[in-house]
Amino acid sequence: MKVELSDTGTVIFGSLRYFSAFGHHRYGTSWYKIDKGNVNELEECRELAAALLQELACSEPDESDRNDRVNAMLSRIENSIEKTSKYIQRSLRPGVSLWEQTGGQRFCAAEQSLIYGHPFHPTPKSSEGFSPDDLERYAPELGASFVLHYFAASPELVAECLPETTGEEMMPVKVLEAARQQLGSLRRHYRLMPCHPWQAQYLKNVAEVTELIEAGQLIDLGPLGNPVYPTSSIRTVWDPQHAYMFKLPLNVRITNFVRVNPTEQLKRTVDAGRVLARLRDEIPYSEFGVLLEAGYRTLTVPAGSEEQGGSLAESFGVIFRENPVRDSVNKKQLEGGDAPTVVAALLEQPPRANEAPVWEAVRMAAAAKRTMPDRAFLGKWLERYLEIALSPVLWLFLERGISVEAHVQNSMVTLQNGWPIRFWIRDLEGVSISRERALNDGLFGLPEDSPAFYPDEEAWNRLKYYFFVNHLGHLIHTLALYGEVDELALWQVVSEVLQTSGLFEGEERKPYLRDLLESEGLPAKANLASGFQNRGETPLYVEIPNPLIRCEVTV
Known part of the structure; x- marks a missing residue:
């Protein structure tokens, strides 16, 4: 070349x-x-x-x-x-494959198995701020687990959006009990602020935080609770025993930008969660699930400059997300094959393995059905995957104008004997809702200036990138590589599912189908140029060839 x-x-x-x-x-x-x-x-x-x-x-x-x-x-x-x-x-150390583990063990192993990261990013594993010792303590790729650090804040310093009946129930019981003992009766009404241990040490060197601690408005409670496990995003942590995962801020540059939680992102996340909570039971796909964000909590400082207050808010803000490995109704941990696996982990070939986990899954599924993992079976496996993933993702947008950020690290799938049975979306901060479509639904009860609203064209383009380019492009390549078939043969399966789904019936929806099947290009993030220009939060895009245009149109 x-x-x-x-x-x-x-x-x-x-x-x-x-x-x-x-x-x-x-x-x-x-x-x-x-x-x-x-x-x-x-x-x-x-x-x-x-x-x-x-x-x-x-x-x-x-x-x-x-x-x-x-x-x-x-x-x-x-x-x-x-x-x-x-x-x-x-x-390279001896270990077991994902499929030799079940339940929470498999979930955690998958989250901590992403060795290489985003295949189209020039710095997929960069992190500026972690020392070598920090890396050993906190990197999911090194099998890290640690105890979270907690602060307790005077209520007038706390800004939050949580279910009214929840209160401090968002926190683990063990943490609540230990905090009560430290706070005593005079400060029992203080609100708990979970914090990544690296972030806690960073914050205690910030002058405004030191002043709040000295004034007794912020209490340093230290490490509390059970060990948690960092997931593939590094800053979202999982406690197997607790109903919620915590998406925490880290003043560390991971890939292109510092991973804090600005107030706008907190509000966008909760607004998207409110809409999807209302619609979750309306989605006509029982095999599709959304992990809701229950709310957020952060620190706000009325006095001082707006810049100082914003900096503290984004450095303390925590988002509470449903735990996918717990049955929220029966409040118990899922076992066996019921726990989902992050899709990104299925597409990476581990250094000590000969194939990617997704191809192991295809072979397992073929064996369970007493057939060979040939081209015909691979087409059926992909078609099933599209039924539980592509169809509901498109339904949300075409029916309600909701575009989910369904890239491979935000998507999870439950496989039973290698066969896809359930698909999940998580991390609602990236949801974009078509303002034009939302107006027809009374803005879903959200304020007109909600940061979750985007122009319809932008919401659609985001869906095309995150699901078709980032997600399906990677999945189809991996299946084709190990299955030794032409990638375009698998894109033909996508084309046929699109044409026969029934989702594009009606003249107002036809332009979206034509856009997918007839446009010369698809949008892709220009990660190299964006990183070079320090545009991590507002990335540039480039157009790449659309493989669907080379597929046969059957209807």
Whole structure:
């Protein structure tokens, strides 16, 4: 393969071991650069990254700024490679596959198994702020577990949106009991603030926090409760015994941006949760579930500057999410094959394995049905997956204007003997609701300025990227690679499901189907350019070839 970098005049040569119709290529190990007539072999990945970044930098008018951006991006790339190497070394230890585990064990193992991360991100495992010791303590890829740190805040400092009847029940019983003993009768009314232990130490070095502690308005309770397990997002933690997971802020740059919880994101999450809570029973797909966010709690400081208050709010804000491994009705932990598995974990081939877990699942499903995992069976497996995932995701948008951020790390699937039986969506902060469609539903009871509302076209484009590009593109490539079939043959299955689903009946819905089947391109996040320009929160997009346009239209 040859890549011509027109602005710098550099040409990169290399080879492909596997060509993917959707860009998930597998590359050879030897790369060469032609620069000013000289041919040089690239001996390390930094040289290749530098060549690409120098091309990007040509669009920056200021030379000093250009060099700073190149060096900053190279630093993050090296950070990611260094951490990935560490995770690979640990994963090579003897262990068991996902399918030899059940219930909560499988759920946790999957969440902590993402060694490589996003296949189209230049720094998928970078984290700036964690020391090597912090990494050992807190990285899910290293099998971390730890006890959360808690503060107790005077009620006038707390801003929250929680169910009226819940109160402090969002907190684990063991934590409540220990906190009551420390607070005594005079401060029993203080509100508990769960905090990641790294974040707690960071916050205790912030002057405003120190002042609140010295004034007795914020009480440092220290570590409380059972150990929790960080999930694939690093900052969302799971307590097997508690009904809620906590999405916590971390003032650490993970991939492109610092992972805190600004007030706008807290409100967007809760607004989306309110709408989906109302609609959850209306969704006509019993195999589809949404993990609701029950609410949020954060710290607010009336006095002082707006900037200071916003900084404290985003650094303390916690979102309470339903625990997918607990039966919320019977309040017990799910066992056996009932617990879901994050889809991203199914698509990565572990360093010590010969295939990705999803292909193991396909083989298990074929064996259970006494057939071979051939092309015909693979088509049926994918069709079943689309029935429980694609159809309800499209129904939510076409029927109610709700676009869910269903990328592979926000999606979970329950497999029974390898066969898909239930699909879940989580992390509602990324939900975008079509304002035009919401107006027809009385704005779903939300305020007109809710941050969950987006223009219809933007909500639709987000769905196309997160589900069709990020999710299906990765899934179909992985199935095709291990099943040794053409990716386009599996995209044909997607095309047929779209055309026969009945979801696009009615003239007002036909443009969406035509857009999927006839548009030359699909939107994809430009992660390299976005990272280079420090646009993590407002990413750039590029258009990539739409494989559906190459599929046969049957109706």
